[in-house]
Amino acid sequence: MSKPKRVGSTLPKRDATVIFNRRAALLSFIGAGVLGAILFRMGQLQATNLISREYTAAADDNRFDTRIIAPPRGVIYDRFGVVLAQTSKDYQVAVVQEDVGGNLEDVVRRVGAILGLDAEWARRATIRVRGGSRYEPQPLKEGLTWDEFNAINVRLPELPGIVAMSADVRAYPFDVVYAHPIGYVQKPTQRDIERALQDPDQGEARAMYLRNPHVRVGKAGLEASMEQALHGEAGWRKIIVNARGVEQGEDESERREPVRGSGVVLTIDHELQRTAMQSFGDQAGSAVVMDIFTGDILVMASAPTFDPNLFVNGIASEPFRVLNEDEKKPLFNKAISGGYPPGSTFKLTVGIAAKQAGVEDDWHVNCPGYFPFGGRNFHCWKRGGHGSINMHRAIRESCDVYFYQAALRAGPERIAATARELGFGVAHDVSLPNVQRGLVPDPDWWFANRHERWTAGLTVNYGIGQGSLIVTPLQLATMAARIANNGRAVVPRLVREAPGVRDPAAPPVLPDLSSEHLAAIRLGMFGVANEGGGTATRAGNMIGLMRRPDGVIVEAAAAPPGSTPVQIAGKTGTAQSRIITAAERARGVMRDADLPWRLRDHALFVSFGPYDNPRYAAAVVMEHGGHINPQLDAAPISAMIMRQAFLRDPSNRQGARLAELEAGVRA
Template sequence: MTQPSIILSDVNARQSVFHRRTFLLGGAIALGVSTLAGRLAYLQLAENARYAKLSTSNQFNFRLVPPPRGLITDRNGAILATNRPNFRLLYARQKDQDPEAMVATLANYVPMDDQRRQRVLRDLGNAPRNTPVAIMEDITWEQFSAVNIRTTELPGVTADMGEVRVYPHGGAFAHVIGYVAKVNKEDITETGPNAEPIMLHPGFRIGRQGLEKALDLELRGRPGAQKVEVDARGRQVRLAPGGDIPATPGKEVQLSLDMDLQLRGLEMFGEESGAAVLMDCESGDLLAMVSAPSFDANRFVRGLGGAEYRALAEYDHKPLFNKALTATYPPGSTFKTLVAVAALEHGIDPDMTVNCPGYWTFGNRRWRCDGVHGRTSMHNAIATSCDTYFYIVSLQLGPDKIAAVARRFGLGQAYDLGIPGQKKGLIPDTEYKRRNFRRDPVWHPGETPSMGIGQGYTLVTALQQCVAAARMANGRKALVPRLIRSVGGVPKPDAAEAPDLGFDPAHLAFVREAMGAVTTRGTAARTGQIGLGDIRMAGKTGTAQGYNYNGGRGVHGTNGPWHLRDHAWFVGFAPHDTPRYAVAVLVEHGGFGAQAAAPRARDLMRLALLKDPELRGRIERPPAAVSVADSRDPAQGGPA
């Protein structure tokens, strides 16, 4: 039997391979252990702060907090728009949760009709998951408590305290300030301020109308953050002490308006529809800008129901419409003062007289006049509002000369007040006719007399009428109205830099004196006096046709259907000898200006004069003997 032989060289070779492999494997293990140890040491020592922060972020999160919206005040610091605390109910849609069932459950704690439920479900569908949606604002303390003690049974539901915009004076400033409302999908953009995450917060509101919309970015402020403890799914467990980032409030906006005058302006309209604007003849500040009837802006902040909105939108007095800036009307006889300035500037003798038998015949038409004025000069024609005189004078001037003067008085233009939606109105001329009437582009002579008494194509706003009256009263500067006095404490420019008006001062003085006669022995003699010692108000009444009288449509005066009646105007200024304030009042379908508009202008002007500390001393002095400035006794005409 053969015995196996052992070859020492094979044994040595195998041991060499084993040792080499053992060495390599040991080296690899040692390298791995060293790397692991080094990495662990790096994480423990060098990266300790970073991972501690990440660990904390898994436990804590920051919840955005909307900033307090900036205050809006009047010229004296009275609050016109502010914020107040409110309890609200929020719900963030969770995974594998039926929103309809949850909303139905919440209806047991807060009142929700079917319309609100549908709106809430729509908002939940549009919002990202885990983003809170407001179920109800301004819930009571009892409702707030009832939800809070059941939070464990209502996943995703929270009841907290936020802030809501409030307008202390309801509708008095609604058309000027506007209101705020919830953010819609259309409001969110990919870039810019409207792309910030705060836009998705249920308590955040943006401006919808008026100054709230125009100055939205200035009023917003900067959001803050509240530190909260969260669970593994990112849901809030409790508030965490410390670490909150305070929000930065929005800028405060101060307006030129006077709260007392604005409130009085709205009150004096009662159930009537119209507008009133009061302006400082020295600074250009707007002290009142009223549109009546108005609406309660607080209702829009909370969310207006469909039926309530339709009631406002369909009411024939149009409470949602800003009649001071957006609505345009024929100026009627108030326009005659500007025609008179144009006549004087182009050399027409103010002592020239025309005969007014109560009508004027031109072409194949008889043009009527309210009253029989006999031989009438320019002064008396303004005082008694004689249409016949201005038919003839306007025909001598032509539309272009009249339009040029009217524009220099501020008609036919918009002003930078910060409120969107302002209309320019229309001051027509031959170029307007050529540009807009292709079939008949020629201005016919028969169209000029209508323009001469503020009818025809001519359309103005109540703001423009007040600007024209203020420029007439000032006599030197082409005043520009100012509504915003300051934003964040930075003043806005006033009328100090206004350009020169550029008319002969003697011509303006003549028209102002004639406007003074309107309220002493003219069309507004019974209602235009303000009863403040020797202070008088000068002005001009106007009755503007809303419809043509032909075919029995229009109604002259206050008889007949409201929507067919004439519009009533009054423009004026006071004191007559040293003008300080100008006023324009429109009563929509109010009938005669002397009866509907002049008394309201008088009431508003009285309050403005009584509030002026410089004029109070003059008012309180014993009245001096009244001298008769003009002994002429013009034929009294009908109301205009």
């Protein structure tokens, strides 16, 4: 039985409405399921956070930022509380890039025009600023004068994005006077930051501190070596920032105020230090004055000098190049880092060593002006010779021939041992970086370093402080102090009071030095400055002071009857900075005045005083001075400083107490 064929009759019958309703229900269920899954996922995120707090922490990490507050740096005082380095207000002009609106370089150039700076400055400043934050003030020029600051201020309305502000910055009120012992601070370099990051003890927190534009770190002198004590503790603010890092508010409860760095009291006497620095004029040299009992360094002068204030906000490359390439080396602390052959000042050491070897006062040497030894002639500075001479005269008149032979009697080992006892060959810890150790040679050292045997000829030269011997002005002063204090191992110090610095123990007596020997040496030194034929009588006469019966030291002219003279005792020295050739000796080209500056000899003078009751020891080196100018020689400079030291007598005056000074700073 067949039915009529119709279109689509083979297809199953379907009701579209039924299908639609069925499938719509199915889709609705699926939709509800998706909605549920989304809700579940949200709940899951929050449940995760309930346990781990990870999202809360991440949100806080986004929103909170810590800003460092740079601590005020500790004040540096002289022994009587005179402020030598402090924190003071610095006027600056800065730019907030986000607020500039137009062309940054154009605005910077207009700032430069007000300050008298050229387009090149503006170009460099613009490059520097572009590397920094867009939303925080970026310094353009620091160290503005009050007039410059005002000139910027009145024109701020026409300078979009420019801000005039003041910041705490290190200042050195006596600028050039303490450039070497105190040094200076500078902005941390990229290397400082990298080093902090690599140091597990410092790490990110210290690096963050160093990146703060107001932070300075010690780069030279005490500022560098006492950084720990001086820099203080950074404070911080917990601020709320938006996604671009712009501050929106502060969580005051989390604020920590910075702690001012500790003060440091130096042993230096400002009046003496200033006198010493002035006395060098434009010459190169160095002076150290110390207390022979406490080791307190009252003067640490190095000339020529520079203004450390130039370094605080970054020194320009040209002035720095000039300082750095100057042949007189103004950046160099010659007092502790300058190494010189001691010349005749070393004869004191040789004399002590010879006495230990049994040389008596009546041992005489004939000086015809030269000493033939080992097939050559060793010359005396006095061409005609001293004739028959003993140790007292030999020190007084600085006879070379006597000390050639005295050195042979003592032997190099004994000379080296005595030198070390007197403080040579040691880097004295005076809380400064770059303290030179110098060099005290002996046969073992010679063999180890020069790979040949020590010769007697070397011993002969050793007798007058020439050869490979290297000493520093600080060591020369220490030697004079140890001779003056009758053989106590006094150690120089520059810091009187600071955190972690303890008062030194009484110096031990040096076992190998006999007071009898030392007294003879001191008497020889007295002769140098006060007896006829002495090499420094002119300097000795410059003192001109008397001790009144009541013990007070006054000008000789004002001294009442019964007063006793106040005198210094010393030893001159000339250190060759070149070898005098035989040809020159023959031609007679020996006068230093005829030579270029850098080839002239160094003039040295070590001294102590007052002779009858010693308290102060000094060493002065006049680089390439060559004993040309009688006013600018080592001995007269030394005498001028000593004279003032006797008058002021800083060691016998009440020094400042750090706690009291600090209380004054806080108030």
